[in-house]
Amino acid sequence: MKKKIRKILLVCAVVFLLMQLYQPARNKDDGQTLPSHITKLYNVPDRVNRIFANSCYDCHSNNTRYPWYSYIQPARFFMERHIRNGKKELNFSEFGNYSKRRQESKLESISKQVKSGKMPLVSYTWLHKNSKLTQQQKEMIINWIDTTLSDYE
Amino acid sequence: MGNQIDFITSKQKNMKTLIFLLSAALVFSACNSKSDKAKTEQDTASTIDSRSDTAKQTTSVSPVDFSIKGIVDNYLKLKNALTKDDAKSAAEAGNAIVADLNSLDASSLPADQKQNFLDIADDAKEHAEHIGDNASNIEHQREHFSILSKDVNDLLKTFPAGQKLYQDFCPMYNDGKGAIWLSETKEIKNPYYGSKMLTCGSVKKEL
Numbered sequence: 001m002k003k004k005i006r007k008i009l010l011v012c013a014v015v016f017l018l019m020q021l022y023q024p025a026r027n028k029d030d031g032q033t034l035p036s037h038i039t040k041l042y043n044v045p046d047r048v049n050r051i052f053a054n055s056c057y058d059c060h061s062n063n064t065r066y067p068w069y070s071y072i073q074p075a076r077f078f079m080e081r082h083i084r085n086g087k088k089e090l091n092f093s094e095f096g097n098y099s100k101r102r103q104e105s106k107l108e109s110i111s112k113q114v115k116s117g118k119m120p121l122v123s124y125t126w127l128h129k130n131s132k133l134t135q136q137q138k139e140m141i142i143n144w145i146d147t148t149l150s151d152y153e
Numbered sequence: 154m155g156n157q158i159d160f161i162t163s164k165q166k167n168m169k170t171l172i173f174l175l176s177a178a179l180v181f182s183a184c185n186s187k188s189d190k191a192k193t194e195q196d197t198a199s200t201i202d203s204r205s206d207t208a209k210q211t212t213s214v215s216p217v218d219f220s221i222k223g224i225v226d227n228y229l230k231l232k233n234a235l236t237k238d239d240a241k242s243a244a245e246a247g248n249a250i251v252a253d254l255n256s257l258d259a260s261s262l263p264a265d266q267k268q269n270f271l272d273i274a275d276d277a278k279e280h281a282e283h284i285g286d287n288a289s290n291i292e293h294q295r296e297h298f299s300i301l302s303k304d305v306n307d308l309l310k311t312f313p314a315g316q317k318l319y320q321d322f323c324p325m326y327n328d329g330k331g332a333i334w335l336s337e338t339k340e341i342k343n344p345y346y347g348s349k350m351l352t353c354g355s356v357k358k359e360l
């Protein structure tokens with residue numbers, strides 16, 4: 001019986017170690033901001049951009065701040081999936097690749113998601129406590145989007 | 154001696170299990186992205202299949218006859234599904250709109266029309282995709298439908314629908330900001346609230 005338990009533990013340990021071999025390319029832009037980045041296209045005030053950087057860019061841009069546990073599988077695996085899905089929905093780094101109209105409807109959706117508290121995801125703010133948006137931060141984002149959209153209409 | 158053989162075979166067996174588990178783990182992690190891709194490809198294939206009639210029409214007819222009729226037809230199907238609270242049919246119509254948008258070739262259009270079409274189509278496609286992906290969440294479909302309705306409405310400013318349409322307005326939707334929809338009938342059937350408030354809304358204009 002004891003032998004069996006030891007064997008199972010050994011297998012688990014080996015599987016765990018082998019999993020560590022899977023380390024896909026990291027979502028990092030190495031300080032290079034693309035010309036299609038939202039900050040190059042719209043007048044994003046610093047205070048708003050800081051909120052975006054702190055609460056959104058990890059999954060919605062080409063630059064993720066990886067926490068220490070991201071070096072360990074299977075955490076990394078789930079993280080990459082989140083980032084891939086996040087960027088598919090909205091990528092601030094490649095905002096300029098959306099058509100003008102789509103950019104505007106993205107902004108509207110951002111405002112709605114922030115207002116309703118659907119974003120940032122609870123699973124994200126649970127691990128990144130300081131990324132949770134305060135009421136004041138929410139208003140800053142919503143107000144900025146309101147003025148930006150009315151400028152374009 | 155017999156013991157020795159037993160020991161070896163059980164060791165081999167263990168080795169086999171171990172190797173199996175390890176390769177399974179590797180395959181699982183390596184194939185994840187692949188299977189996602191395969192799924193989307195399959196999805197696209199099936200939507201194209203179901204729409205092959207319209208797709209054939211648009212590709213075989215000369216490009217001068219650029220027509221958004223397929224989009225309008227499927228938009229109306231989507232609208233009617235939402236009035237009946239039928240999220241599944243709405244999703245099918247949403248996917249069909251994506252296929253229509255993908256099959257339309259704007260390259261023969263005059264520059265300004267082309268620009269206009271691509272600008273709207275890029276947005277419309279995203280909303281149609283979301284509607285297609287949310288067969289179990291009709292409220293989310295309706296959110297995207299409200300923006301898609303604006304897109305289709307603006308497409309009709311440049312491209313003819315080929316049929317009479319009414320632009321209807323629901324003043325309650327979107328936190329009281331209101332939302333439009335397009336209909337082929339004068340009678341009001343509200344797609345935003347379905348059976349809850351079917352006759353709520355008014356005709357804004359005839360197109």
